[in-house]
Amino acid sequence: MYLFIFTLLLVVFQYVNSKRVLDSYEGIIAKKDRLFEKEALKFGDTISALRDQVLNLSEFSVMNSEPALTYFEDRGYRVSELIPFIKDELYELNLVKGEEHPLIPYPALNGGKMMIDQIRVLNHKWIIANFTDGKYWGELFVSYELTEDEQLNFKVVEAFLYPFN
Known part of the structure; x- marks a missing residue:
């Protein structure tokens, strides 16, 4: 129990x-x-x-712009290959000999060379890019054209350098 x-x-x-x-x-x-x-x-x-x-x-991107994509496709270009080609051509301009960049209308104030940093292809005609010399920087508005012989022509429409501090 x-x-x-x-x-x-x-x-x-x-x-x-x-x-x-x-x-x-x-x-x-x-x-x-x-x-x-x-x-x-x-x-x-x-x-x-x-x-x-x-x-x-x-x-504001060429990959999301149906008219721009249609423009390139109607001319027989593959957009997936063309956009990197356009960016590469702009970056190659950084390698041009000399102190001045072919597209950037400002001289380097830091003793180096102004170079394009980033690029955004807006559509089938326009590009926006920023540039710097390591200390000072600005932006470019560039128009571009792809010629019949598949050459790229760039034209700076507008550019500005941010004010110095």
């Missing part, structure tokens, strides 16, 4: 203790779930904002 009572007390004790531990873990899990839901909502908003930003940035 004592053994039965002792076993019953032991089972009740184990049940109460296990229930308390289980409730404690459920409370911790519930807190973490609420925290994860808040973070997921915050990250969801961040992802949504980044998608909007990507959409805005891709708005």
Whole structure:
């Protein structure tokens, strides 16, 4: 009889203790779930904002301009090969001998040479690029034309150098 009572007390004790531990873990899990839901909502908003930003940035891109893509395709060019070719031709102008860049109308003020850093092909006629000499920088608005003999002609439409500090 004592053994039965002792076993019953032991089972009740184990049940109460296990229930308390289980409730404690459920409370911790519930807190973490609420925290994860808040973070997921915050990250969801961040992802949504980044998608909007990507959409805005891709708005002025030759790859998202159907008329520009059609223009190139009608002339028999593969856009996936042509755009890197155009960028490479502009970057190769950085390698021209001499102190002045063929397209950048400003001399280097830092003792180096002005060089094109980044290029964005806007459509089938225009490019925007930025340039720097390592300390000073500016931007170019360039028009380009692909001739019948597949030569690229660049013409600087507008350029500016950011003010010195």
